[in-house]
Amino acid sequence: MPGSPLLADLIEALRCLPGVGGKSAQRMAFHLLERERTRGLKLAGVLREAMERIGNCTRCRNFSEEPVCALCANASRDRQVLCVVESPTDLAAIEQATGYRGQYFVLLGRLSPLDGLGPEELGLAQLSARLGEGEIEEMIIATNPTVEGEATAHYLAQLARAGGVKPTRLAHGVPLGGELEYVDRGTLAHAFGSRQALE
């Protein structure tokens, strides 16, 4: 940036944020300098702390700055149901969209042998041990409806059955509010084949 190498550094550094190009980064830097110094400083501190301290929960592998995350530590949540997701983002989406009050397990990936992601990387031994504790009755498999996500779901279902736990899967179909002509063929074919009787 003209006149200030430090401002140029700030604009460049802001580009690590997703969806932020040169123009947005410049607008952000000027906005912070002109109007939001206090909140900018606050962001700097929280960001450093988050990057340094947030790891993964030892029990569910969700993001957590404590050894056991606040969800696992919450004694009021249902201990009979476990929902398995690929990522903390998926966990957050389910928490925000549904009334689910059970436990979680985060794979931090999906089975993908070519990328070196096998049962060990996904913590499946830990998941089996968890099923073996005997509290869990249902395992909701919420991996993504991709080829790898489906393969992972298949593997997880076997794991659940081996542990005497009932596996369930999120329903697939036409999204609510979606118009048929814009739904992809695979989804439409699946929804058609899985049609249900009206009462």
Next chain:
Amino acid sequence: MPGSPLLADLIEALRCLPGVGGKSAQRMAFHLLERERTRGLKLAGVLREAMERIGNCTRCRNFSEEPVCALCANASRDRQVLCVVESPTDLAAIEQATGYRGQYFVLLGRLSPLDGLGPEELGLAQLSARLGEGEIEEMIIATNPTVEGEATAHYLAQLARAGGVKPTRLAHGVPLGGELEYVDRGTLAHAFGSRQALE
């Protein structure tokens, strides 16, 4: 955010960035945690340093972490022309869009008596002293084409003439590539009244 109070703090803190709402802030936080820890830490450091150290150049009032900014310190720039702008953002826009190689003076505002912004707040005594140094021959007035910006331009032109310096103003008119039907009435009327003979 479910499970991590520190992650929730990070998402909240990211909302100080312009144009970043709850959804974007969440996407940014997850992106940094999952894929960009190193650049996230770098951003935290640069942001803190910028918020703490960037002040204003003692000579031109542009943003600068040094007493005299890199533009004022650049001996290869033309010392006979001074461009006056309202803000560092305007200075950056001119640097990026034009081939201007002269000096700048940043008002950090515009004359606005109701907001308590008078000649003192805009550093006009300092500007006069600068004109009095005798090097400057032309003062380009690049305040915004708003009511307050025009009033400021009028005041600045008098200041220039009093200092024996020639005031000039950016041309107004229809933006290049702009279609007449979308140009605002005031601009169109001005452009029409200021029409120029073709050679």
